[in-house]
Amino acid sequence: MHCFTSIQIHRHILNWQSLLGLTALASLVPVAQAQDTRNVREPVMPATCTVLLAEPSTPSRNDAPRIQAAMDKCTAGQAVHLAPGSGNTSFTSGPLKLRSGVTLVVDAGTILYTSTNPLLFDRGAKTCGTNDATGKGCQPFITVEGVNGTGIMGEGVIDGQGGQLIDGKNETWWQIARRAQKEKQRQNVPRLIQLDKVQDFTMHRITLRNSPNFHVAMNRVDGFTAWGIRIDTPHDARNTDGIDPGASRNVTIAYSHIRTGDDNVAIKAGSSGPSENISILHNHFYSGHGMSIGSETNGGVRNVLVEDLVMDGTTSGLRIKSNDRRGGIVSGVVYRDVCLRDIRWPLYINTQYEPGPAGDLIPSYTDIRMERVHSLTPGQVILQGYDEQRPLHLALKDVVVDGNPVVKLEFAKLTGQLNAPDAQAVNCTERFVPFRQS
Known part of the structure; x- marks a missing residue:
């Protein structure tokens, strides 16, 4: 129904003020393929x-x-x-x-x-x-x-x-x-x-x-x-x-x-069915509870790309939350090029969210990847699977949390390492900008 111009603006050649003018540089440099299966372009009136x-x-x-x-x-x-x-x-x-x-x-x-x-x-x-x-x-x-x-x-x-x-x-x-x-x-x-x-x-x-x-x-x-x-x-x-x-x-x-x-954004999947093929691209989040998946995941969440996200002052950062009364399979989630600052829980993956009576809807988090993620302040990192039979499967590459973060790992199978000695931290210096009032 609507006409569009391409969503093909690479973050390295943009400043946020130009994005608010949307988008003279469209189609110059392609970004990585988004998970949305459509060819999404900037809407036209x-x-x-x-x-x-x-x-x-x-x-x-x-x-x-x-x-x-x-x-x-x-x-x-x-x-x-x-x-x-x-x-x-x-x-x-x-x-x-x-x-x-x-x-x-x-x-x-x-x-x-x-x-x-x-x-x-x-x-x-x-x-x-x-x-x-x-x-x-x-x-x-x-x-x-x-x-x-x-x-x-x-x-x-x-x-x-x-x-x-x-x-x-x-x-x-x-x-x-x-x-x-x-x-x-x-x-x-x-x-x-x-x-x-x-x-x-x-x-x-x-x-x-x-x-x-x-x-x-x-x-x-x-x-x-x-x-x-x-x-x-x-x-x-x-x-x-x-x-x-x-x-x-x-x-x-x-x-x-x-x-x-x-939640700034919360991807949910309850009894109505799965959530899939979702792209969260080139956004800024401020106060709020972060970039969340859950807590209802019993319908299944899959094929999610979060790329070029800046979070400044949210309580949680990259968050997956559920429990055994509303859990399900979360898979195929990629977080890439993320900057975080002043966040209590910069990385928060939890299968025991809002504890209560035991249920049989078990959370399962598999094929989760974080690439080039940098928190400039420490906070607490929680990476938690459900049990030994249903651990969190998480791959980390160039994931850096500055300072001395408190880290809780439980039933987590990690590929790569948080704050690895050879990690290349994303440069977030120019990426934090004030919220623009309407």
Whole structure:
């Protein structure tokens, strides 16, 4: 549905400021073959179907009906633009649903706010904005289900208002989530974008911020591209994962900046099936819980390439996490050209994540490779298989953790050595850059 230019920019000839301009140097120097089986290229904006102009803000405002009507009338292959108008720059909306072939564009200088009215997101039981045993009382802000060839683009912002008071309550979405943690309940709060049974979905240059819960959650998606996007949510906002590919295949996340309150990216594979053929290329992560696989891996995770990743201040770095209640086979994972700094657990591979009653879904991590990985600060390294019969199989080449890291090895069969005497540490001097505010 979308046109593209090649994802062929080698990290050695780029600086990050030019990447944010995307990408005059495309196709000059090829990178190693990514694991996504598609020929992924930089997205290009579809033709415009209609432009909606921002209107003056009013109490209880809900722009959802006019945005939805415009998308429903738009011809496949075109886009609905949200744009500033007469000095007004914002829209506020309840839930929206994307249609096949129709792209939503938030133009530069425009903010699309999620409404703080929980009744707009309620699934019928009037539990949205409360805590209970299930946490399933809210619709997502943007639902993408059973469609193909659609996306969200633009230089503007989608703001979930997770830190704003919920209408009629004295708590924010984030405060409800934190209270649920203390009370051992689940929060009924909306996800920002939810994809289910989707093909060919594209995100380009959009900024997502302040989601009440996950920013982008995927289930059974085939063909997902996020290129040059920013995700920006405070480090203490609970369960605000950046992008979570679940039971999905042919996924590329490239040239993006992500800082958030939970996993920056988390590849999951539960009962809906495996996650496979995933490329995480040329990204910067800031606050968050790192580049994660798991904790649900019982569906199987395979064929993942993480290349040219810079993580600065995440709690974990390269992380695979599961346990014997949700474990499965994780294989064919390559981490290459990674720089890390100020991270508590720069390398964290754990089969005993969130201990609990014994189960029979055993984690198995095989054919995991780390090449040219450099942490400039020590932290703790955990490399742990499940038992002697199901050890971690990990190959290391030029993997260096500076200082005197605390290293925990358990049921791990290593090829190569951490901090080997002949290791060639990646030069990370020029690769750490500040997060650029939207």
